[in-house]
Amino acid sequence: MADKKRKYEDFSRKNEGNQSNLTGKRISNLPSKGVKGKKEGPKVNNGVFTYAGSLTVSQLADQLQISPADIIKYLFMQGKMVTINASLDDELIGEVCLEYGYDFKKEKIVEAENFEELEIEDDEKDLKERPPVVTIMGHVDHGKTTLIDTIRNSNIAAGEVGAITQAIGAYQKEYNGKKITFIDTPGHEAFTAMRSRGASVTDIVVLVVAADDGVMPQTREAIDHAKAANVQMIVAVNKIDVPGANPQHVKDQLMALNIIPEEYGGDTIFCEISAKKNIGIDNLLENILLKSEMLELKANPKRYALGTVLEAKLDRGEGPKATLLVQNGTLKSSDYVVVGTIYGKVRRMTNEYKKTLKVAPPSTPVSIIGLSDVPSAGDSFMAFPTEKEAKDIASKRAQAKNEREMRSSSGMSLDDLYNRIHEGEVQNINVIIKADVAGSAEAVAESLRKLKVDGVNINIIRSSAGAITESDILLASASNAIIYGFNVRPNANVRAKADEEKVEIRTHRIIYALIEEIEAAMKGLLKPTLVESVSGQAEVRQIWKVSKVGTIAGCMVTSGTLTRGQKCRILRDGIIVYEGEIQSMKHGKEDAKETRTNFECGLTITNFNDIHEGDLIEGYEMVEKAGK
Ligand code: GDP
Numbered sequence: 001m002a003d004k005k006r007k008y009e010d011f012s013r014k015n016e017g018n019q020s021n022l023t024g025k026r027i028s029n030l031p032s033k034g035v036k037g038k039k040e041g042p043k044v045n046n047g048v049f050t051y052a053g054s055l056t057v058s059q060l061a062d063q064l065q066i067s068p069a070d071i072i073k074y075l076f077m078q079g080k081m082v083t084i085n086a087s088l089d090d091e092l093i094g095e096v097c098l099e100y101g102y103d104f105k106k107e108k109i110v111e112a113e114n115f116e117e118l119e120i121e122d123d124e125k126d127l128k129e130r131p132p133v134v135t136i137m138g139h140v141d142h143g144k145t146t147l148i149d150t151i152r153n154s155n156i157a158a159g160e161v162g163a164i165t166q167a168i169g170a171y172q173k174e175y176n177g178k179k180i181t182f183i184d185t186p187g188h189e190a191f192t193a194m195r196s197r198g199a200s201v202t203d204i205v206v207l208v209v210a211a212d213d214g215v216m217p218q219t220r221e222a223i224d225h226a227k228a229a230n231v232q233m234i235v236a237v238n239k240i241d242v243p244g245a246n247p248q249h250v251k252d253q254l255m256a257l258n259i260i261p262e263e264y265g266g267d268t269i270f271c272e273i274s275a276k277k278n279i280g281i282d283n284l285l286e287n288i289l290l291k292s293e294m295l296e297l298k299a300n301p302k303r304y305a306l307g308t309v310l311e312a313k314l315d316r317g318e319g320p321k322a323t324l325l326v327q328n329g330t331l332k333s334s335d336y337v338v339v340g341t342i343y344g345k346v347r348r349m350t351n352e353y354k355k356t357l358k359v360a361p362p363s364t365p366v367s368i369i370g371l372s373d374v375p376s377a378g379d380s381f382m383a384f385p386t387e388k389e390a391k392d393i394a395s396k397r398a399q400a401k402n403e404r405e406m407r408s409s410s411g412m413s414l415d416d417l418y419n420r421i422h423e424g425e426v427q428n429i430n431v432i433i434k435a436d437v438a439g440s441a442e443a444v445a446e447s448l449r450k451l452k453v454d455g456v457n458i459n460i461i462r463s464s465a466g467a468i469t470e471s472d473i474l475l476a477s478a479s480n481a482i483i484y485g486f487n488v489r490p491n492a493n494v495r496a497k498a499d500e501e502k503v504e505i506r507t508h509r510i511i512y513a514l515i516e517e518i519e520a521a522m523k524g525l526l527k528p529t530l531v532e533s534v535s536g537q538a539e540v541r542q543i544w545k546v547s548k549v550g551t552i553a554g555c556m557v558t559s560g561t562l563t564r565g566q567k568c569r570i571l572r573d574g575i576i577v578y579e580g581e582i583q584s585m586k587h588g589k590e591d592a593k594e595t596r597t598n599f600e601c602g603l604t605i606t607n608f609n610d611i612h613e614g615d616l617i618e619g620y621e622m623v624e625k626a627g628k
Helices: 057-064 068-077 090-099 112-117 144-153 188-196 217-228 247-256 281-295 387-406 414-422 438-450 470-479 492-501 511-522
Strands: 043-045 048-051 103-106 133-138 170-175 178-183 204-210 232-238 269-272 306-315 319-328 336-339 342-350 365-371 380-384 428-435 457-465 481-486 505-508 529-546 550-563 567-572 575-587 594-596 600-605 616-625
Touching: 048 057, 057 068, 057 090, 068 090, 090 103, 112 380, 112 387, 133 144, 133 217, 144 170, 144 178, 144 204, 144 232, 144 281, 170 281, 170 365, 178 281, 188 470, 204 217, 204 281, 217 457, 217 470, 232 247, 232 281, 247 269, 269 281, 319 336, 336 365, 336 387, 342 387, 380 387, 428 438, 428 470, 428 511, 438 457, 438 481, 438 511, 457 470, 470 481, 470 492, 481 511, 505 511, 529 600, 550 575, 550 616, 575 594
Parallel strands: 048 103, 133 178, 133 204, 204 232, 232 269, 428 457, 428 481, 481 505
Antiparallel strands: 043 048, 170 178, 306 319, 306 380, 319 365, 336 342, 336 380, 342 365, 529 550, 529 616, 550 594, 550 600, 567 575, 567 616, 575 600
């Protein structure tokens, strides 16, 4: 991919003299050469015509060294009228190339305005070790917050004792002369929210597991997230001070999940700690540094800063205020930054002790003011030498974002999958499987693993028992996955979240049908299918048993509309317990045909009397969806 890898000079502060002099005098008008990016013109090489963006007829003619009139004539013969200045889309460019015997290839140009996509190639000699960025994850109440506080408060540097701190979402800890950056919003929500926006800030996840409680659902989720993000993990077995704590049990449980401690020949470091009693914390910090040394984390402090917004808010006195994590380069107060689609001059830069900083080298979290608006957590930022550049780039990004949003999708639908497989873009299908019981989740996973279609792999990133939750949606969105529900259904909130994140949820009750569907998609053979459309949901508030009639469910319709005679299913804790039809419907004593949101009704279900209070009744129709 031409131009994706950038030379280090492009964004370096090379004209500013020695880097050890970062706080010194700076030359403000750096050449803008690199920042604009080198745009490669179209060209023919070995019979392959390479271009980027769209081309006009005359540009294409020029590049292919044919006459524009020939192109116009050829397209006219194909029934397409174009003028010499008409801009040709990919399809037309391709047609013309083929007519003249060339293969063609479209290249993606990454310019400074696409800074998320820059793969920066720094010169080896400029790379310096940088502190690791650590996120703490684990099940609720296992001690994440306590650990964060203990680490923060233990041996605080002398000058900072008693200093007023500000919560900026991250802090740096110095240990044995080395720094570690901790993200201080624990848990995987923030982590996944970042990742679903394409940001990855974490180098190491510390997985906290309480020794008196063991592996719990969120422990497993945290592991899934760390694995899906390809992030190194250190296990902190916490609460070893609690009588009856059983660290060995935690090890056994994690080994069953394929997380093998070093002492058993694996590669995961386990540290036994008590966050509350401050036991084993030094050892944990040492191991974090050890791990980070093994990862050889490096960055180039000489370039203009690039990184991610950790959090942002509107401060009443100071205006938009954002915490930035510098991931490469050095941010200076007085730089101009572009964040997401906004820009501004760094007016003041502070650390978590409210100390004003002039420079922030790689892995430093800083709070800045001076932006024109409040950015979003997870946005990327990049620093520029001049206001003009920052402003230009921000406006180009705003435009690109608009275009992207028009055709955006963060999750992946089966249709997308089909299209992308067809275009050779997808080799991996990420799948999340949720099922009513662990046995069927495993059975579905097993059958999917056995599917063999050339050139396409199925990657199961989570497979577990239980209802489809928001956490599943976030993981799917972050990993471009499709969720397969087997005998489980999302509730209305989860469905809304899925719509928002554009994540596709496919639900089935027969393994065979599920496998057949995904196999068809893998082969690019999507047939016309019946898809269901949920018309509404009602909550069962009360039950009456009436002889001869059976069980009547007193319901409140919570979304959409339910209609007498329509297909429905009964859900208990997100799991399908029955599928049938709405047999009768009453408003008070009157027969009714339908009930809308926020109205009550009494229902009976064909051949089903085992309705419980709290069950959900979901009405749906099957509609034909055109296939490919
Ligand atoms: P989080 O939900 O994971 O952030 O958990 P917290 O840090 O809020 O801790 C939950 C509870 O466990 C609190 O009451 C803590 O005081 C307690 N706790 C945390 N770490 C330890 C520990 O090492 N030993 C003991 N005995 N209690 C702990």
